[in-house]
Amino acid sequence: MLKYETIAQNIQSRIESGDLAPNDKLPTVVDLCDRYGVSKITVKRAFEILTEKGLIASKRGSGTYVKNTTELFDTGSVDPLLVGEDGTREDTFGFTRSDQPIGFTASHSARGRSVSSVVYDFSVTNPPESVARHLNISPYDFTYYFCRVRCLEGEPITIEYTYMPIDVTPGLKRDQLYHSVYAFVQDTLGLKISSFHRIIRAVGATEEEAERLQLDTSAPLLEISQVGFLDDGTPFEFSVARSNGKRSELRDVNVI
Amino acid sequence: MLKYETIAQNIQSRIESGDLAPNDKLPTVVDLCDRYGVSKITVKRAFEILTEKGLIASKRGSGTYVKNTTELFDTGSVDPLLVGEDGTREDTFGFTRSDQPIGFTASHSARGRSVSSVVYDFSVTNPPESVARHLNISPYDFTYYFCRVRCLEGEPITIEYTYMPIDVTPGLKRDQLYHSVYAFVQDTLGLKISSFHRIIRAVGATEEEAERLQLDTSAPLLEISQVGFLDDGTPFEFSVARSNGKRSELRDVNVI
DNA sequence: AAGTGGTCTAGACCACTTC
DNA sequence: AAGTGGTCTAGACCACTTC
Numbered sequence: 001m002l003k004y005e006t007i008a009q010n011i012q013s014r015i016e017s018g019d020l021a022p023n024d025k026l027p028t029v030v031d032l033c034d035r036y037g038v039s040k041i042t043v044k045r046a047f048e049i050l051t052e053k054g055l056i057a058s059k060r061g062s063g064t065y066v067k068n069t070t071e072l073f074d075t076g077s078v079d080p081l082l083v084g085e086d087g088t089r090e091d092t093f094g095f096t097r098s099d100q101p102i103g104f105t106a107s108h109s110a111r112g113r114s115v116s117s118v119v120y121d122f123s124v125t126n127p128p129e130s131v132a133r134h135l136n137i138s139p140y141d142f143t144y145y146f147c148r149v150r151c152l153e154g155e156p157i158t159i160e161y162t163y164m165p166i167d168v169t170p171g172l173k174r175d176q177l178y179h180s181v182y183a184f185v186q187d188t189l190g191l192k193i194s195s196f197h198r199i200i201r202a203v204g205a206t207e208e209e210a211e212r213l214q215l216d217t218s219a220p221l222l223e224i225s226q227v228g229f230l231d232d233g234t235p236f237e238f239s240v241a242r243s244n245g246k247r248s249e250l251r252d253v254n255v256i
Numbered sequence: 257m258l259k260y261e262t263i264a265q266n267i268q269s270r271i272e273s274g275d276l277a278p279n280d281k282l283p284t285v286v287d288l289c290d291r292y293g294v295s296k297i298t299v300k301r302a303f304e305i306l307t308e309k310g311l312i313a314s315k316r317g318s319g320t321y322v323k324n325t326t327e328l329f330d331t332g333s334v335d336p337l338l339v340g341e342d343g344t345r346e347d348t349f350g351f352t353r354s355d356q357p358i359g360f361t362a363s364h365s366a367r368g369r370s371v372s373s374v375v376y377d378f379s380v381t382n383p384p385e386s387v388a389r390h391l392n393i394s395p396y397d398f399t400y401y402f403c404r405v406r407c408l409e410g411e412p413i414t415i416e417y418t419y420m421p422i423d424v425t426p427g428l429k430r431d432q433l434y435h436s437v438y439a440f441v442q443d444t445l446g447l448k449i450s451s452f453h454r455i456i457r458a459v460g461a462t463e464e465e466a467e468r469l470q471l472d473t474s475a476p477l478l479e480i481s482q483v484g485f486l487d488d489g490t491p492f493e494f495s496v497a498r499s500n501g502k503r504s505e506l507r508d509v510n511v512i
Numbered sequence: 513a514a515g516t517g518g519t520c521t522a523g524a525c526c527a528c529t530t531c
Numbered sequence: 532a533a534g535t536g537g538t539c540t541a542g543a544c545c546a547c548t549t550c
């Protein structure tokens with residue numbers, strides 16, 4: 001593990017354990033330099049990681065402090081609050097960088113939930129013009145196309161429509177669709193997934209979607225359209241995922 | 257302007273002008289050090305900014321390359337694609353760090369659109385228990401509470417419910433609700449807004465919301481619940497904003 | 513005046529890719 | 532073997548806050 005990662009992790013542990021409470025002042029940068037035998041830039045790097053996670057905030061001339069964030073993220077669900085609302089959402093998906101598992105399978109099985117899939121379509125086709133543009137390929141190139149519903153503990157949560165260029169991710173089999181396609185891309189093909197560009201919207205379920213997700217037609221769905229990129233910048237997937245609005249949420253920490 | 261900001265901006269301009277095309281290789285770090293008369297860490301910092309924006313990707317041992325992102329972000333709207341969909345969304349709100357204006361007023365008026373508000377409620381109350389928890393205050397403390405509808409070119413887009421502790425943002429007047437409350441917080445009160453923690457969901461419009469947003473009851477809305485923090489970590493607002501799903505979207509670049 | 517974080521230098525050393 | 536980005540040092544200098 002890198003030095004700045006070690007330092008960041010140590011501090012994060014102290015915050016999570018309550019050893020460092022909200023509004024507490026962290027040791028100064030120079031203090032930590034001495035304690036870890038590193039130079040300022042390394043401590044600064046560690047602080048940046050934690051700042052990005054929304055855990056701390058540095059104030060020039062004053063010090064670095066633990067942010068008061070336990071409330072929002074510990075409750076597990078947002079409160080009913082202003083409008084009559086239901087309980088806990090099960091498909092919670094964080095934006096936070098680098099320490100969250102990617103994809104539906106990884107984020108849920110990491111929490112000990114059973115993930116399953118129903119596959120409604122799996123074919124090789126020419127992508128629609130707009131999809132080809134997003135994938136940086138020609139509409140005459142071939143892509144895998146599949147539609148599947150992801151379930152948590154047997155309950156349908158998300159319907160996914162995905163295009164993947166066969167030249168980039170060759171050898172995809174129907175079998176893999178029942179498990180993690182990202183695991184196939186990373187482990188079997190040895191490719192490195194590096195980023196996603198997303199657009200998030202709220203839409204109503206079509207009749208077909210409502211049936212597949214066991215909802216009423218026009219029920220609100222959280223839609224995430226995304227292009228996934230490999231580390232060399234090649235787009236490897238275009239997908240649209242629509243999730244039951246009552247059971248899904250996205251979390252985000254936005255540092256200005 | 258800081259050196260790394262200058263370098264990042266120069267490169268970004270070259271990408272936006274097309275001078276650096278997708279998949280082009282950037283000058284090497286050492287090259288740029290020479291050219292700008294700076295050290296490696298400074299160039300690296302510039303690269304980090306652009307990496308975070310999703311514009312470039314560095315590959316150790318090989319070089320740094322322009323990512324192929326024009327498609328997703330240039331179209332102005334996502335394509336109809338798989339499911340029958342409508343046209344351009346007007347309320348587009350990026351996640352990207354540090355160069356986007358914050359809040360509804362700033363992001364839209366920056367693009368030359370007229371922003372107006374309808375205020376449905378403005379009062380001082382004790383916050384619900386859950387809101388008090390998020391704001392790190394007692395339920396017996398007082399908060400401003402207001403509900404307003406934000407309009408673009410006269411058309412209602414978003415309905416907002418906001419709580420702000422009166423001890424943190426004293427002196428809020430009804431007048432300000434017709435303009436930017438964030439401008440009041442930053443410019444009039446001199447406070448520094450530093451981050452937001454958000455949860456994003458899809459919900460159906462209540463009857464009242466449907467009427468205020470001129471939609472059908474149960475129409476899909478994109479909901480953003482957020483706690484806003486000042487630079488010293490004090491929560492200054494808890495708000496829930498629900499936006500017309502047909503006219504709003506969130507954008508995000510997620511680097512792993 | 514003393515303390516604190518932010519930027520930056522000039523370089524060393526390393527891991528990895530490319531040829 | 533040569534080239535490239537990533538981590539890190541030991542410090543200088545600065546902007547800002549606190550007292």
